Each structure stands twice: as C-alpha cells, then as structure tokens.
Amino acid sequence: MPRTPRIEPDGEVVARLAVTALALPEAYEEDAWTGVRWRIRAKTFAHVMVAQAGYESSFRDITGIADPTTVLTFRAGGDELLALVHAGMPFYKPPWSPTIVGMVLDGDTDWAEVAELVTESYRFCAPQRLVQQLDD
Structure with missing residues (x-):
C-alpha cells in the first residue's frame, strides 16, 4: 500500500518558529521524518508538521479533525503540562x-505564547549549564 505523500508545513510558519528556537544556546534545526524539528543535543524540543492521514494520526484520533492541520509539538512538565492538557483546543x-x-x-495563533512555550520546552530538555546561560 503506497504511503500518503506528506505535506510540509508552510515556510513562513517554520521561519517564525526558527527565530525563537535558533536563538537558544546550541539549538539546531533539522528535517524530521515529517516537518522540521529543533533540537538541543539529541533531544527534540519543538517539531512542526502537518497532521494528515499517515502522519501524526493521533491528532485526528484525539480531535476528530481529518483535514491536514499544521501542528507544533513541544515538551512540558509539572503544572504547565497539566494546564495545557486540560486547556482544550488549540492544545x-x-x-x-x-x-x-x-x-x-492557524490564523488565531498567539505567536508570543508559542515563543514562550518553545523556550520552556528548551528549558525542559537542555542541560542545566545551557539553561543557566539562557538565564544570564
């Protein structure tokens, strides 16, 4: 059975995310199995992709949205994780x-909030020395 051709995220979205992600100490960008991800060492702290049939199917299973949709995944912990998990859409x-x-x-995205979430995700993944560098 042939795979569904993947749809890549819009270049403008990737560029907006890259501004924040690549400003973080030692962060780098690379193509992922679908979309683009930003990493610190071997840990991914942000990944943008288009959820569609065959790619990130958990999005469709959870939300019921079948149309290709641009999504960002990132890491969170503690109270922030609980708050985001229970916030509902767009999370x-x-x-x-x-x-x-x-x-x-999407068109309603708060890009300042996205920058904060990506930065906090980096803090979650980065070695303490680099987190300290970020704080200085």
Missing part, C-alpha cells in the same frame, strides 16, 4: 509521550 495531548503537548497553528 491536545498525543498519547506517545508523557511530556509532549501538541498545539494547532
């Missing part, structure tokens, strides 16, 4: 990791 909780949260990126 959702993929089942494949206890620390991953997904967020729909």
